[in-house]
Amino acid sequence: MAIDISQLSAEELEAALAKKKEAERLEREEKRRTYEELREETIEELGTAAHDLSLALERFNAKVFSQMRTLYELLQDYSKRHKDGKGNFEIKNDDFKILFKKQGKGTFDERSVQAEKHIIDFVNSKFENDVDTRDLIMSLLERKKGDLDVDLIQKLYAMEDRFDDDNWREGIRLLKESYSYNHSKDYIAFYKKGRDNRWIGINLNFSNF
Structure with missing residues (x-):
């Protein structure tokens, strides 16, 4: 009103x-x-x-x-992989995938130069007439920007027990002793398989020192 x-x-x-x-x-x-x-x-x-x-x-x-x-x-x-590996690997089944990744840098010190000399002496004496084998082993000692490739060196480690030769064994030993890894972080990522069979990231960001 x-x-x-x-x-x-x-x-x-x-x-x-x-x-x-x-x-x-x-x-x-x-x-x-x-x-x-x-x-x-x-x-x-x-x-x-x-x-x-x-x-x-x-x-x-x-x-x-x-x-x-x-x-x-x-x-x-x-x-039977040597510890010099980078440490990255993944596990998965039909539903999930988990990726483990180590971040850091591996290097070989001055002893690796002596190791190379031993392995070269071994190769020249053992495979003097086998060019293919000699080239294969030498290719694993290839340096990139002055550094040996850890993945290639792993292949040498895999043949460690194959040859009974002092230079060979000494070369492998020095390679292992010359290696060091500067570790910074580990990362783990999770994935779930989608309907189209593509891996879809699960929104969890995990890192660990």
Whole structure:
């Protein structure tokens, strides 16, 4: 029902205005209380969930790296691969794939030069008339920007017990002793196979020093 304010006295106008202001104040107060209650509820709920999720991820991170490193060590032992490998490998089944990647740089020191000389002496004496074998072994000693290739040297290690020769054994020994690996981080990535058989990354970024 509309009120003709021209018919109201000054006291009635003041009372009506005061009532309106009080109603507006109560409305603001209710909105403020609703906001503050929702804010506190949101902080508590999301903060607690984030904290619990962080702890769960931390525990999972530790489990992931422990199991993958154990598996890698067993793989090295099982496959008789030397520790000079880069350490990158992946495991997968019909549903999931897990990639383990080591970040760092491997180098051979000055002893590798002496190792090369021993292996060259071996090759020249053992395969003097076998050019193909000699070239094959020598190709594994190829240097790139002055550095031996760890992957190629691994192939030499795989033939370590094949030849009974002092120069050969000494060369392999010096290669192993000359190698060092400057490790920085390990990374693990998870994938799930999609409907089109393509690997889709699971949104977990794990790295570990």
